[in-house]
Amino acid sequence: MSDPIIAVEHLNMWYGRVTALNDVSLTTPPGISGLLGPNGAGKTSFMRILVGLMRPSGGAVTVLGDDPWNNTAHNLRTGYCPEHDGFHEWMSGREFLTWMLRLRGRMREDARHGAAEALDRVRLQDAADRPIGTYSRGMRQRLKIAQAVSHDARLLFLDEPLTGTDPLVRLELIELIRSFGREGRSVLVSSHVLHEIEALTTNIVLFHRGRLVACGDVHEIRSLIDRHPHLVSVRTTRARDLAAALLRDESVSEVSFPRESEILVRTRRPDDFYARLPKVALELECSVEELSSPDDNLEAVFRYLTEK
Amino acid sequence: MTLVRAFYVGLLRRVPPVKTRAAVALVEFTIRRVFSGKRISATLLLLMVAPAVAGALAALGASRPGVAPFFDQLTFHLSLHITLVLTAMVYGVALTSSEIEDGTAGYLFLTACPRWQVALAHVLVVSPILAILTGASIALTYAAATLSPAGAPMAGPVVILADTLIAWIALTAYLAFFVFCGYAFKRNLAISVGTMLVWEFLLPMIPTKFATLTVTLNTRVLWLYLAQQGERGRWFRHLTGVDLPNYGQASMFLSVVVALFLTLAMITAMNRSVIGREAA
CATH class of the missing domain: 3.30.70.100 (Alpha-Beta Plaits)
Structure with a gap:
């Protein structure tokens, strides 16, 4: 059996008196895994800890064999698509991706080339030079995904990438995420819709109110949910x-x-x-x-x- | 000779390591962000107040005597005190807590640049740019003053250069403080504005020895030495019970303040969790 890409032991996260994650321990295998739970379940906190944006209140986290907190080498091996749209609205999609690649150490020309490739991959070439402020919800989701994959990350964290998209964009994004798996990348994708996760993987992690409810094959709990x-x-x-x-x-x-x-x-x-x-x-x-x-x-x- | 040339050609062609390339990109990206969004509009608006007032004064009070000192007051009180604090606050807050709140800081923290470098860039890249803009504003103020036939001070490039240099030092100190507050506190705006009001605006008004422990007073001392030949004159008449620091003491104090807050800003950036909006 291959080594787990994510290993978490007794993970706790508190915001003051509010418990976001409560004694979570799990491992996930390579490939696509789904993180499922309603809002407030702790999915975003969990992901932010795994990408290194947040330091946990307690417990141990290992991602691709390393601690993600304040680890720039980890940043180059992983990609993160946040749930919320946080962009410099005055920037164009192409400019945003080029800067992100340059900030990850790419040469100027290489970054431009990589940005064009990523835009092509998420089918945003036509809007590439427009300010991000004019993008639709689906376009913004695609840009976030492009940003996460543009630097050839081995492991992708996609936080609710399908939220608010229309069915056609949803199908496109599902196919795109599947293609990442086929390329040999590992993906952890979160959603509060079981159907979305099921379209991507059979391996799921279920969170509820900061606790790990279940972890494993989706079919085992599917009948209950149905x-x-x-x-x-x-x-x-x-x-x-x-x-x-x-x-x-x-x-x-x-x-x-x-x-x-x-x-x-x-x-x-x-x-x-x-x-x-x-x-x-x-x-x-x-x-x-x-x-x-x-x-x-x-x-x-x-x-x-x-x-x- | 060939060997020396080969060495330099090799050096020029050498591909810099990832971290160096990322650091260069960070500097360029910070410059790009200085000139974008509402922050630059707000700053330009602030910086245009002194030249506009000087222009209006020159036009209205052209023939009245005693107008000339007012132009120095404009530079001294407005440009080199209030405007500096406000522009530093606009950028210090916009680049830290505002970007954390709107989610753009998250992208920056997931690059090849360590967080301390991000905090450092926010201070050391932004302050010289704002200082140059402040210098331009001061030059415009004096230019507007020359319109007055009552005899406006002829600033000259040396005085404007000295003003710009002092603005740079003060901006570095203020920005380091605001960047530190932006990373350290959740209610950073209230805390930083409150501290600034007490520390920089109220303390210099009080005739106690603590009045010498402000950035404003020490930058003014530098200004006296660099632009006014060290004459206390009318500039500190409200500070009757205070011994002004000399040039060396002022330089030392400002160096300590910059070093302290820059270090604190870098440490707090390294320890700042970027939480999601739901959690916030």
């Missing part, structure tokens, strides 16, 4: 038409309209629903602007799981 109804929020231009079409599908048990352009769909078969949605949208020729699974939904699933 029994719980899922809630999916869809933002679209033709909410009523899409809702009518979705209701004809057996996987959908209930539809409601919290806002004019938003549908809240309750389903007991999320796989079928996620597979059916792009087809229905295509048939109706309506655009799906955003797809998300409300956190309270996953929170309920986790409560259900932890109570079992």
